[in-house]
Amino acid sequence: MRFDVLTIFPRMIYAYLDEGILAQALKRGLIEVRVTNIRDHADGPRRTTDDRPYGGGEGMVMKPEPIHRALTSIEKLQGRSMVILLSPQGETFRQSTAWDLADFDQLILICGRYEGIDERIRLACVDRELSIGDYVLTGGELGALVVMDTVSRLIPGVLGGERSTREDTFEDGILKYPHYTRPRVFLDHEVPDVLLSGDHEKIRLWRRVQAIKRTMEKRPELLETARLNEEDERILADLRTGRSQGPV
Numbered sequence: 001m002r003f004d005v006l007t008i009f010p011r012m013i014y015a016y017l018d019e020g021i022l023a024q025a026l027k028r029g030l031i032e033v034r035v036t037n038i039r040d041h042a043d044g045p046r047r048t049t050d051d052r053p054y055g056g057g058e059g060m061v062m063k064p065e066p067i068h069r070a071l072t073s074i075e076k077l078q079g080r081s082m083v084i085l086l087s088p089q090g091e092t093f094r095q096s097t098a099w100d101l102a103d104f105d106q107l108i109l110i111c112g113r114y115e116g117i118d119e120r121i122r123l124a125c126v127d128r129e130l131s132i133g134d135y136v137l138t139g140g141e142l143g144a145l146v147v148m149d150t151v152s153r154l155i156p157g158v159l160g161g162e163r164s165t166r167e168d169t170f171e172d173g174i175l176k177y178p179h180y181t182r183p184r185v186f187l188d189h190e191v192p193d194v195l196l197s198g199d200h201e202k203i204r205l206w207r208r209v210q211a212i213k214r215t216m217e218k219r220p221e222l223l224e225t226a227r228l229n230e231e232d233e234r235i236l237a238d239l240r241t242g243r244s245q246g247p248v
Helices: 010-017 020-027 064-073 095-101 119-125 141-152 162-166 200-218 220-224 230-241
Strands: 002-007 032-037 081-092 106-111 128-131
Touching: 002 010, 002 064, 002 141, 010 020, 010 032, 010 141, 020 032, 020 141, 032 064, 064 106, 064 119, 081 095, 081 119, 081 141, 095 141, 106 141, 128 141, 200 220, 200 230
Parallel strands: 002 032, 002 106, 081 106, 081 128
Antiparallel strands: none
């Protein structure tokens, strides 16, 4: 997977890539990240990338020419490539979106700034718009990093264990079960006995009950579209009627 990021603040991207799992994935050649500075494709001694909006109003708008030149400077891979604009007006980025994007060979991420980018770039050059939430950031760099992080961890070998992604929160539409590690007692709270039992089937069932229960309590709207099997449906029905809390 190759990521191309278009931004006027390249160091914001490089700083994140210096640590953690993505840094290791880069070293091992599992992903490739190329950052293009939009200012390098702007005109004039000041490399201006923004201008006042037609029609008046507050703020500035990113000019189309530097972004277009930056886009055309990028070598597109022969495989599947997609141009993505990070925008609060885009579709909400979800785990299912990440899986869709993981099938591509190259993602080109445009990071907007100020009041946004010239609309003609969106109309002529963008394949998909993504938003990481219903709020407004100072720029698209954080959104681009979120997309890169989420998609990268789905690439085989990045996390080291394939079960890690299959058991993640949201993978089947519900939240993940609670986790515990040593010590056995902390701040008067003990690790549930079932996790110390060694009975793998009881542990599996407890975790599933807790995952569904947690989703019902914290994000009940997720259950409307979650992929639940017959066992899950029985667990949910029992939880709703108060008949089941799962083994302790």
